[in-house]
Amino acid sequence: MKKRELTFGEAINEAQIQAMSLDKSVFITGLQPEKTGNVFGTCKNILKKFGKKRIFPSPTSEQGVTALAAGAAINGLRPIIIHERVDFMAYTFDQLANWISLWSFKSAGKSKVPLVIRACIGKNWGQGPQHGKTLHSSFSYLPGIIIAMPSSPSEAKGLLLSSVMSNDPIIFLEYRALYNTKEHVDEKPYFIKLGEPRKRLSGKDITVVAAGASVLTALQGAEQLKEKKVSIDLFDLRTINQIKMDKIFNSIKKTKKVLVLEDGWSKGGYASEVITMITEKGIKLDRKPKRICWPDSHLPMSRPLEADFYFTAKDVYEACLNLLSKK
Amino acid sequence: MTLKEKLKIYYNLLLIRNVEEAIEDRYHPADKMRCPIHMCIGQELIPSVLNLFMKTKDSLWSHHRSHGYYMCKGGSVKEMISEFYGKKTGTNGGLAGSQELSYPKTNFYSGTILCGAFSMAVGDAFSKKYKNQKNVAIAIIGDGGMEEGIVFESLNIASMMKLPIIFICENNLYSVHTNLKERQNSKTIYQKIKSFGIKSSIYKGNDPDRLHDILKKITSDVRENNKPHFLEVSTYRFSGHVGPEGDDQYGYRPKKEIAYWKKRDPLKYYEKKLDKKIKNFHIINKKYKKKINKIINDAFNFAEKSQFPEKDYLKFNYQNTYSKIVKKFYSKNIQLNVSQKDHKPKPY
Numbered sequence: 001m002k003k004r005e006l007t008f009g010e011a012i013n014e015a016q017i018q019a020m021s022l023d024k025s026v027f028i029t030g031l032q033p034e035k036t037g038n039v040f041g042t043c044k045n046i047l048k049k050f051g052k053k054r055i056f057p058s059p060t061s062e063q064g065v066t067a068l069a070a071g072a073a074i075n076g077l078r079p080i081i082i083h084e085r086v087d088f089m090a091y092t093f094d095q096l097a098n099w100i101s102l103w104s105f106k107s108a109g110k111s112k113v114p115l116v117i118r119a120c121i122g123k124n125w126g127q128g129p130q131h132g133k134t135l136h137s138s139f140s141y142l143p144g145i146i147i148a149m150p151s152s153p154s155e156a157k158g159l160l161l162s163s164v165m166s167n168d169p170i171i172f173l174e175y176r177a178l179y180n181t182k183e184h185v186d187e188k189p190y191f192i193k194l195g196e197p198r199k200r201l202s203g204k205d206i207t208v209v210a211a212g213a214s215v216l217t218a219l220q221g222a223e224q225l226k227e228k229k230v231s232i233d234l235f236d237l238r239t240i241n242q243i244k245m246d247k248i249f250n251s252i253k254k255t256k257k258v259l260v261l262e263d264g265w266s267k268g269g270y271a272s273e274v275i276t277m278i279t280e281k282g283i284k285l286d287r288k289p290k291r292i293c294w295p296d297s298h299l300p301m302s303r304p305l306e307a308d309f310y311f312t313a314k315d316v317y318e319a320c321l322n323l324l325s326k327k
Numbered sequence: 328m329t330l331k332e333k334l335k336i337y338y339n340l341l342l343i344r345n346v347e348e349a350i351e352d353r354y355h356p357a358d359k360m361r362c363p364i365h366m367c368i369g370q371e372l373i374p375s376v377l378n379l380f381m382k383t384k385d386s387l388w389s390h391h392r393s394h395g396y397y398m399c400k401g402g403s404v405k406e407m408i409s410e411f412y413g414k415k416t417g418t419n420g421g422l423a424g425s426q427e428l429s430y431p432k433t434n435f436y437s438g439t440i441l442c443g444a445f446s447m448a449v450g451d452a453f454s455k456k457y458k459n460q461k462n463v464a465i466a467i468i469g470d471g472g473m474e475e476g477i478v479f480e481s482l483n484i485a486s487m488m489k490l491p492i493i494f495i496c497e498n499n500l501y502s503v504h505t506n507l508k509e510r511q512n513s514k515t516i517y518q519k520i521k522s523f524g525i526k527s528s529i530y531k532g533n534d535p536d537r538l539h540d541i542l543k544k545i546t547s548d549v550r551e552n553n554k555p556h557f558l559e560v561s562t563y564r565f566s567g568h569v570g571p572e573g574d575d576q577y578g579y580r581p582k583k584e585i586a587y588w589k590k591r592d593p594l595k596y597y598e599k600k601l602d603k604k605i606k607n608f609h610i611i612n613k614k615y616k617k618k619i620n621k622i623i624n625d626a627f628n629f630a631e632k633s634q635f636p637e638k639d640y641l642k643f644n645y646q647n648t649y650s651k652i653v654k655k656f657y658s659k660n661i662q663l664n665v666s667q668k669d670h671k672p673k674p675y
């Protein structure tokens with residue numbers, strides 16, 4: 001029997017429906033999640049199934065809605081708020097930096113804010129400098145918030161279910177480039193423990209670390225590398241600021257080569273964090289560590305420039321071969 | 328209003344005043360309370376009266392000038408002073424200080440970044456309605472806070488969603504050292520709120536009995552009708568904006584104005600009023616003062632004797648736990664048939 005496949009968007013939809021069935025304190029709001037388009041299909045049928053108490057449109061007030069969710073979470077609900085573009089979250093930096101991220105800490109653990117903020121990162125086509133950006137590194141700098149970046153449909157489902165059930169605040173970032181990817185997704189609810197990277201491929205030559213959309217690029221790169229008989233250990237970080245490094249360290253001890261991919265600007269990103277942790281650990285590499293990130297520039301809309309801006313499987317392929325060529 | 332209620336209000340006024348003065352007195356030169364503190368001397372009226380209309384399950388979200396509200400929401404004076412000392416027995420385990428006092432036990436929260444607490448109170452009110460709890464949220468803000476954008480988002484949300492919330496604005500005329508006249512093109516704030524479709528009113532006096540009647544009406548109205556209300560109250564801060572030291576040497580407010588308000592000191596006003604009305608009030612008053620004095624001394628002794636927090640504070644940043652539903656789920660579905668060999672779900 002052919003196994004059931006879901007797209008990334010459908011998997012998120014299923015995760016939300018299952019979370020809402022498991023727990024009636026889960027509700028969804030944001031800019032018209034229940035209407036036209038349903039946020040890339042991720043909120044399809046939820047209004048029909050659960051009614052307007054559980055999913056409703058918010059006013060166009062990102063700050064107010066984030067505060068609403070935080071206050072509701074503190075009194076025991078499990079809100080999911082959705083920003084169709086991560087750019088809008090800039091408005092909410094006060095709620096994140098000054099309230100939500102320090103809530104558990106400042107109460108000495110006595111009070112918690114279990115909420116999920118879903119936001120979409122523009123990476124696909126034509127989004128230009130405004131809607132193409134990602135802000136994940138600006139968030140991941142803060143203690144007290146977990147930043148999840150799912151890389152595939154089955155990952156998205158398990159990570160989102162865990163995020164909703166987590167007692168910590170979670171920012172859940174979805175690359176638009178992933179919405180149409182498809183794979184088998186188990187029908188029952190399941191949970192992925194936050195903070196544990198997943199070993200996605202097992203190889204012997206190079207350790208590659210990625211998260212979100214860059215995992216897909218790495219998988220494609222690994223496919224091309226087969227012709228050169230090169231294989232990689234590929235790790236999907238899943239959460240970019242809560243990283244258990246032991247498995248990655250062990251892999252690097254074996255390969256002595258590391259490449260980190262980050263679909264975002266390099267400064268202060270997880271790529272620099274991962275490489276720093278490897279360096280601090282004192283693991284001997286036989287090649288300089290390498291990262292591939294976005295250029296230090298805003299994204300040009302013009303098609304050929306945009307195509308040049310994002311790294312591709314070919315860049316991964318070449319970077320890996322470079323790492324393997326003589327010093 | 329019963330005699331008991333009047334005495335309770337008087338006691339509250341006196342408690343807040345005396346605790347605040349004790350903090351001012353003992354802050355220097357001991358320097359053991361190592362955090363910025365916003366005193367509320369002069370502004371005791373609202374918390375003292377509000378106290379009579381709050382249930383434990385109602386929540387109160389305060390701005391930075393929070394001590395009065397904290398005490399009137401059932402907060403322990405011991406734990407508050409301990410918090411200022413940075414001790415483990417403090418309200419927030421000594422990690423937060425005066426500016427972020429919180430006391431989940433009685434549903435009291437506060438924070439010093441203007442308006443965050445105000446806007447989160449709206450979410451709290453939302454959750455109360457969502458859960459069919461018959462409780463209200465109360466949000467406190469200053470006239471300065473009313474100039475932040477998020478306030479208007481939150482008022483709109485509270486109005487649209489018909490939430491059980493009472494907004495109270497303490498208009499003390501100043502944001503730090505800048506007068507309202509230099510900041511807003513209107514003398515009152517409550518008028519603007521009406522356009523949000525929120526019932527909005529003002530009280531300009533210093534009489535606890537009058538405020539009692541007003542708050543009684545508002546609280547029962549909000550409880551019964553699940554709709555927000557906004558109340559502006561004129562008041563005046565006698566102490567400096569921040570810290571135990573006064574700040575009138577900077578000349579930011581006219582001497583005449585200070586004198587005008589000091590003549591209207593709510594505590595002195597009420598003391599006189601009750602003295603005229605109640606036989607033997609001076610005996611009760613003496614008893615109260617003694618009782619409060621003991622509370623204060625006990626609190627400072629408690630703080631002095633308490634330990635500083637351990638150094639493992641890192642753990643408080645994350646809860647690192649999940650809803651019980653996760654465990655329950657796995658205990659019922661042990662036979663999970665997941666094919667992704669790399670991420671077999673496991674119970675945690």
Ligand SMILES: Cc1ncc(C[n+]2csc(CCOP(=O)(O)OP(=O)(O)O)c2C)c(N)n1
Pocket residue numbers: 391392439440441468469470471472473499501502503568
């Ligand atoms: C967002 C933000 N901006 C500035 C400040 C600095 N600040 C602290 S208290 C205060 C005055 C606020 O005035 P008001 O709301 O009237 O309260 P009051 O101090 O008079 O009680 C200011 C500007 C702050 N805490 N938060």
